[in-house]
Amino acid sequence: MVGLLENITDENLKAELLKITDPEIPVLTVFDLGVIRKINVVDKHVNIDITPTYSGCPAMDTISMDLKVAIESLGYTANINLVLAPAWTTDWISEEGKKKLEEYGIAAPLTESLDKRALIDGEPIVKCPNCSSTNTKLVSQFGSTACKALFKCNDCLEPFDYFKCLK
Amino acid sequence: MKDQLYKYLLLLGDNSMILGHRLSELCGHGPNLETDIALTNISLDLFGQVRSYFKYAATLKEGETEDSIAFLRFERDYYNTILVEQPNKDFAHVIVRQFLFDAYHKPLLEQLMNSKDETISAIAHKSIKESKYHLRFSSEWVKRLGDGTEISHQKTQNAFNTLMPYIEELFIETPLELAMKNEGIGADLNLVKASFDKTMSDVLPSANIETSDIKLRKTNGKSGFHSEYLGFILTELQYMQRAYPDMSW
Numbered sequence A: 001m002v003g004l005l006e007n008i009t010d011e012n013l014k015a016e017l018l019k020i021t022d023p024e025i026p027v028l029t030v031f032d033l034g035v036i037r038k039i040n041v042v043d044k045h046v047n048i049d050i051t052p053t054y055s056g057c058p059a060m061d062t063i064s065m066d067l068k069v070a071i072e073s074l075g076y077t078a079n080i081n082l083v084l085a086p087a088w089t090t091d092w093i094s095e096e097g098k099k100k101l102e103e104y105g106i107a108a109p110l111t112e113s114l115d116k117r118a119l120i121d122g123e124p125i126v127k128c129p130n131c132s133s134t135n136t137k138l139v140s141q142f143g144s145t146a147c148k149a150l151f152k153c154n155d156c157l158e159p160f161d162y163f164k165c166l167k
Numbered sequence B: 001m002k003d004q005l006y007k008y009l010l011l012l013g014d015n016s017m018i019l020g021h022r023l024s025e026l027c028g029h030g031p032n033l034e035t036d037i038a039l040t041n042i043s044l045d046l047f048g049q050v051r052s053y054f055k056y057a058a059t060l061k062e063g064e065t066e067d068s069i070a071f072l073r074f075e076r077d078y079y080n081t082i083l084v085e086q087p088n089k090d091f092a093h094v095i096v097r098q099f100l101f102d103a104y105h106k107p108l109l110e111q112l113m114n115s116k117d118e119t120i121s122a123i124a125h126k127s128i129k130e131s132k133y134h135l136r137f138s139s140e141w142v143k144r145l146g147d148g149t150e151i152s153h154q155k156t157q158n159a160f161n162t163l164m165p166y167i168e169e170l171f172i173e174t175p176l177e178l179a180m181k182n183e184g185i186g187a188d189l190n191l192v193k194a195s196f197d198k199t200m201s202d203v204l205p206s207a208n209i210e211t212s213d214i215k216l217r218k219t220n221g222k223s224g225f226h227s228e229y230l231g232f233i234l235t236e237l238q239y240m241q242r243a244y245p246d247m248s249w
Ligand SMILES: [Zn+2]
Pocket: A128, A129, A130, A131, A132, A133, A153, A154, A155, A156, A157, A158
């Protein structure tokens, strides 16, 4: 996803864009999250396409605003477009991003079939980000934000969030 | 054609909006923390979908915005079905209403994914992923409550007895829906119905719920004829925009 930045010659702009994070998961940059689809810089104007993770995700408005403010602070004008197709999937979270999620205490999304087994059949597959045990239990399919489910570890007894697989 | 598409977007959006509002009433009032969070998450997903439909609709009609469409219509200009207006009488009613809606909504979106209208298709591709989670949640609860204690079973059966009659209009094609289907834009409700029926026969036996004796009712929310409930919903929903036009925060 960082490949999106390759055509930007202004190093300051690049650095500013890389600072923009998800307001609800501040360790993930918007590039880690995979919501930036296109960046186009023409002279002093920046055009960015972003795509929402979930339809009602309130973080999208914040991210658009943060991008606009960052870009305009460098003397550019900015246009942020929300595009719906193709629809975002958790596959677009970078490997780097998945690692950061785990370190932050959120279990990273599994593949689609494993996710189904964990969330429907209650199979212990989701790994506890605290002690790495897979002896974990689903508490609720819906968690603190639209993208997460709530789990509990049976070994260290910590509750934790799991980033649901969305495909 | 443009007018028809506009109205069709409202028809699609209004079900999600009114159900989303009903679920939002439960914020802080769910039976336990997890369920409270789940129901308000579902509400948020539905509102997100509504925004996509209304944003698109606003581009088709001069002078309208996403907000004016949501907040400044009169009761007869809302096209949601009667099912989603029904109140949160008890937890069983909340779950059964959600289950009946999800069982209809998921196959509806599956159809709309193939819509010739690119924006509708994109919204459906996005929303279907959320709708699958909703149906999973509501059908698990229908089974748990229906096959639970004597009281939970009775309450769930009562909720089906009250709410099931309203499913009929979901599948009765209005002239608008027929026109949209023929254009390749709208869904084929016969196919939606087939999928709905399959969900019922998959879930209801294991929930111990009997629906064969329930008589369906002729309602026509889709043409703007609503139950008394909608007026009360709109009174609350529209209050701020009516009192302080164009307000924002
Ligand atoms: Zn643990």
